[in-house]
Amino acid sequence: MTGVGIFLVLLFLGFVFGRLAEKRHFNSLARREKLAANLPAVNMKVLPVGLGECRTRLVSGNVVISIDYYKKVLSWFRSIFGGELRSYETLLERARREAILRMKAACKLAGGKIIVNVRIETASINRYSQNRSSVAAVEVVAYGTAVIPYGLSKP
Amino acid sequence: MIVTTLEHVPGKKIKKHFGLVQGNTIRSKHVGRDLMAGLKNIFGGELKGYTELLSESRQQATERMLAQAKSLGANAVLNVRYSTSSITQGAAELYAYGTAVIVE
Numbered sequence: 606m607t608g609v610g611i612f613l614v615l616l617f618l619g620f621v622f623g624r625l626a627e628k629r630h631f632n633s634l635a636r637r638e639k640l641a642a643n644l645p646a647v648n649m650k651v652l653p654v655g656l657g658e659c660r661t662r663l664v665s666g667n668v669v670i671s672i673d674y675y676k677k678v679l680s681w682f683r684s685i686f687g688g689e690l691r692s693y694e695t696l697l698e699r700a701r702r703e704a705i706l707r708m709k710a711a712c713k714l715a716g717g718k719i720i721v722n723v724r725i726e727t728a729s730i731n732r733y734s735q736n737r738s739s740v741a742a743v744e745v746v747a748y749g750t751a752v753i754p755y756g757l758s759k760p
Numbered sequence: 761m762i763v764t765t766l767e768h769v770p771g772k773k774i775k776k777h778f779g780l781v782q783g784n785t786i787r788s789k790h791v792g793r794d795l796m797a798g799l800k801n802i803f804g805g806e807l808k809g810y811t812e813l814l815s816e817s818r819q820q821a822t823e824r825m826l827a828q829a830k831s832l833g834a835n836a837v838l839n840v841r842y843s844t845s846s847i848t849q850g851a852a853e854l855y856a857y858g859t860a861v862i863v864e
Contacts, residue, residue, distance in 0.1 A: 615802055618802055618803060619802055619804065620805065622802075622803040622804065623803060623804035623805075626803065626804050626805045629802065630805075634850070650766055650767060650837075652770050658771060659770060659771075660762075660770075661764045661766065661769065661770060662763070663763040663764060663765060663822075663840060665818070665842075667814055667815050668806060668811050669806065669807040669808075669811045670803050670804075670805065670806050670807070670853060671797065671800045671804055671805060671806070671807050671811035672801065672804060673791065673801070673802060673803055673804030673805075674801065674802045674803075674804075676804070677801070688836060689854065703806075711800070721766065722764075722765040723764050723765075724765065724841065724842075726842055726843065726844060728845070728852070729845035729846070730846070730852065731846065741801060742797065742801075742807055742810060743811070744811075744844065745812055746814075746818065746842060746844070748765065748840075748842060749765055750764045750765045750766050752770075
């Protein structure tokens with residue numbers, strides 16, 4: 606009986622706080638993406654023309670985001686019937702957008718004007734995968750080459 | 761040392777190739793971090809400790825790669841890639857590799 610009680614409490618906590626955190630994160634992402642819109646990140650290998658002489662530097666951004674209890678339970682049920690896992694989709698979307706933003710922040714710090722040849726790598730972090738008390742999280746790293754025009758860069 | 765994900769260094773010619781250089785590190789999280797992560801697993805959200813840990817480890821893998829490049833006498837590493845794989849439960853390998861070259 607207590608087990609069921611704890612389960613329901615965790616489910617409720619996960620649902621409320623998980624939603625709140627997700628909403629807040631999406632708002633913050635939208636706001637920061639607007640600010641970083643003038644710094645393009647592309648996955649092409651060619652440098653844009655018109656920047657003049659420039660140097661390059663590897664920049665990266667990473668983030669680890671955990672799922673909440675509600676999503677975890679939802680995924681158990683989903684795995685019975687199969688189908689789309691919406692709750693995990695938003696998790697990965699958040700992680701990718703956050704990683705890209707952090708990479709852009711690193712580029713800005715270095716004085717870069719554009720990031721070329723961007724790669725995005727995803728890895729799942731799981732501990733005690735057979736156990737219910739497992740840590741389930743996803744890591745996303747975004748990395749690319751910041752192009753820094755000589756005239757603008759700091760020494 | 762020039763490190764880039766591009767296959768060339770803009771405005772510079774490659775004089776010599778040394779082939780692949782690589783660096784890796786395998787890290788495990790400590791109990792304290794895992795405890796916090798367990799809590800976060802209920803509420804959701806970023807695991808800052810893990811973010812830092814992986815970021816540091818990746819930095820270390822990169823440094824090892826650069827040390828190898830340096831010992832070969834290279835002054836640039838091109839086409840750098842990162843890769844992550846979980847080895848056993850609770851441990852992850854961070855791996856960085858690229859091509860060591862001399863550019864003029």
